[in-house]
Amino acid sequence: MIVKIQNRNPDFKYEFQTSDTGIVGIYGVSGSGKSSLLDAIAGYTDSVRGRVEFSGRTLFDTNNKQKVRPYQCGYMPQHPLLFPHWTIRENLDFVEKYNPNPKIELKELLDVLDCHGLLDKYPNQISGGEKQRIALIRALLQTGHQSLLLLDEPFSALSSELRKIALNLLKQYKENNLILLVTHDIVEIYKVADQLLLVKDNRIHYQSDIESAFSCGKHSLPVASRVKINNKEHILFADYVSISLEKIPNSSITHQLPAEIKSINPYGRDFIVELRTLDNFPQLIRSQLTEKSVAKLKLEIEKKVLVNFKATSYNRF
Numbered sequence: 001m002i003v004k005i006q007n008r009n010p011d012f013k014y015e016f017q018t019s020d021t022g023i024v025g026i027y028g029v030s031g032s033g034k035s036s037l038l039d040a041i042a043g044y045t046d047s048v049r050g051r052v053e054f055s056g057r058t059l060f061d062t063n064n065k066q067k068v069r070p071y072q073c074g075y076m077p078q079h080p081l082l083f084p085h086w087t088i089r090e091n092l093d094f095v096e097k098y099n100p101n102p103k104i105e106l107k108e109l110l111d112v113l114d115c116h117g118l119l120d121k122y123p124n125q126i127s128g129g130e131k132q133r134i135a136l137i138r139a140l141l142q143t144g145h146q147s148l149l150l151l152d153e154p155f156s157a158l159s160s161e162l163r164k165i166a167l168n169l170l171k172q173y174k175e176n177n178l179i180l181l182v183t184h185d186i187v188e189i190y191k192v193a194d195q196l197l198l199v200k201d202n203r204i205h206y207q208s209d210i211e212s213a214f215s216c217g218k219h220s221l222p223v224a225s226r227v228k229i230n231n232k233e234h235i236l237f238a239d240y241v242s243i244s245l246e247k248i249p250n251s252s253i254t255h256q257l258p259a260e261i262k263s264i265n266p267y268g269r270d271f272i273v274e275l276r277t278l279d280n281f282p283q284l285i286r287s288q289l290t291e292k293s294v295a296k297l298k299l300e301i302e303k304k305v306l307v308n309f310k311a312t313s314y315n316r317f
Contacts, residue, residue, distance in 0.1 A: 005050035012202040020055045023179045025189030028199035034182045038150045042075045043068025074143035075150045080135035082123040089119040095141045102141045109137045128157040147177040225285045238288035240313035244306045254311040261303045
């Protein structure tokens with residue numbers, strides 16, 4: 001896939017290229033532009049200008065006045081948007097009417113996501129998690145021969161068990177399809193994605209394959225660290241890590257580790273400080289600090305400090 005788009009807002013500009021199969025995880029803070037990116041690719045934003053190509057086809061090209069044709073991709077927005085006056089069965093039948101040859105049969109999807117019992121109910125009679133499962137089924141049915149699936153926070157209302165099932169479903173589906181997956185859960189991205197796009201201020205701030213992103217090497221994700229705590233690997237985000245010059249007493253902070261500063265690099269309006277712990281098992285940890293904090297602590301390379309974070313600030317994968 002090749003994406004080169006922008007809109008009237010000069011801050012909205014995306015240029016990136018991915019493979020035409022696999023899962024691309026799209027990650028960023030709320031308001032960074034993740035959903036806007038999917039809307040633009042799906043053709044839901046009239047103000048977008050540019051070009052999107054996928055698998056040798058042009059999805060849209062505003063220079064040649066070529067707009068996105070209906071049903072060029074499967075799309076699951078954050079809100080399910082089911083037709084309220086139709087039963088679940090009628091909602092899904094409507095999709096099959098326009099895409100009679102889906103890549104996955106409806107019965108198989110209903111089996112896997114345990115949705116047979118919902119077919120004769122109306123949207124207002126089912127829970128948020130159930131609506132989300134139906135919306136995922138609908139998006140998979142929409143995809144058809146186009147092989148492009150856009151998912152915006154598809155698992156936010158699912159139980160942990162159903163989330164695992166849905167993630168496994170995507171793993172199976174990605175072999176001959178491209179899935180753009182927007183999520184706030186970086187662990188989900190690590191588990192299923194092949195590539196990572198980090199979105200910040202309506203632009204791609206960082207792009208990498210998954211292994212490189214979490215390797216803590218030269219080309220790794222700048223706002224995360226991969227650390228081992230109690231013999232288990234975790235993802236620790238830089239904005240949850242603080243730095244102090246001495247131990248913080250009577251604090252809820254569960255980890256205070258001695259460390260040495262290895263580098264200090266600008267990151268937007270902030271700085272990413274890379275540190276190596278000074279214990280028996282040295283690890284690289286990143287901290288995101290404001291310019292004011294860096295100046296106040298008089299941070300510099302090779303300075304000895306304490307790295308602080310709570311047990312609730314990391315995710316185990």
